[in-house]
Amino acid sequence: MPPESTSFLFRNIALAGPSGELLENRDILIEKDRIVSIGLSGERTNAAAPRAANPAGGTEKPPADLAGQVKLPAQVYDGGGKLALPGFYNLHCHVPMTLLRGYGEGLPLKTWLFERVFPFEALLTEEDCYWGSLLGIAEMLAGGTVSFSDMYLLTPGIARAVRESGIKANLSHGYSTAPGSKGFADSRAYEGTRFLIEAAREDKSGRLVADAAVHAEYTFGDERFGREIAEFCREEDLRLQIHLSETREEHEACKAKRGRTPTAFFDSCGLFQTPTIAAHGVWLEEGDLDIFAERGISLAHCPVSNLKLASGIAPIQKIVDRGIRVCLGTDGAASNNNLNLLKEANLASLLQKGLTGDPLVLGPARLLELACRNGAFAQGRADCGSLEAGMKADIIVFDLEAAHLRPVYDPLVSVFHAADRGDIVLTMVDGRVLYKNGEFTSIDIAQVLAETDRIRGEKLYRLEGKR
């Protein structure tokens, strides 16, 4: 981990304000992990009081004033020709699945799952998940993601990678009902979630958060398990992650078996009394959207994975119009095959324009909201997700100088419709620069690449007798 920076100044940079408005020639001053002021470049910048609640209860000290020359920040970054945005939130991921990126392609979904993915996952160790997670985290940091929500197993390896890298994450161990199970407390997911609760408590930074997770309706037992998990979430004050109505087959089979949709089934168990982030929602019906709106369920839209697995296109504009909070997610790299939020945002917009016949839907300001503020809220991080005094200093910087971006009329249009993630030149989390100009400050990327290649070779040998 790079040492905690005491102060950092982005000088003379353009940025997107809380509603997506463009603010040019600004200085952003950061003290420790928070933005303390944003003002016109060169002017006195400390007028804005910190907006977010201070956990200690008091008001935070105003920043050292640059114009007053109290002191110069420890680091100064020249923002000429650059655009600062809040970092991206990836609200649905299975980060160690980077290890399976591209493995078993070209097979029907069930064959791929049962003959490739599950046998590979059965061989994974905590150590493998640690290296796979670091690989995914490096990819996310380089692509401007500052926080992700994850559902997987072998969570100690993932938590270790999160802590060491300095990224934020809401981690969970996905629950499935085993045949003959006595109850939730008997499950591996219960143990894994307990571990995460403890790990988050020990970490103290607030970056690592423990969530509960239900894998999906088709791997779930009867209502009793739902009531137990709801009770557990209440006792431990947890949020919930879940896959919901991803495929038509899953959605219709649930209606045939349980007489209601997956959303209605889990709601009848009381599960959605817990703040919930539901992934996919491709096949949600009107009645499901009523439940989403009533319970405040957030939806993680994963357009690349949904298209690649031929699951369909979620009616996102309709869901947004219902006032339901929509976020973006990549899903795992085995079904994507990247962890690239910028690509998800671009595709989400194009799909909804095509679906609705309206070129004005999911415009750049709305995409910024989906990718940043909505994700932060859905993760329970009220002091993250926008560039304002008092908020956590989670900032990414785009270089707008490349030929494929010029000339620039509206920088947000350039970001969401012309830029690649390679145009991101800096990623800061909680005031620490974790990625800059192709270099990682908290991850030894050469070692991560060597270890993940080694794991690939070992697993292939054990599965197929070849390297």
Ligand SMILES: [Zn+2]
């Ligand atoms: Zn998933």
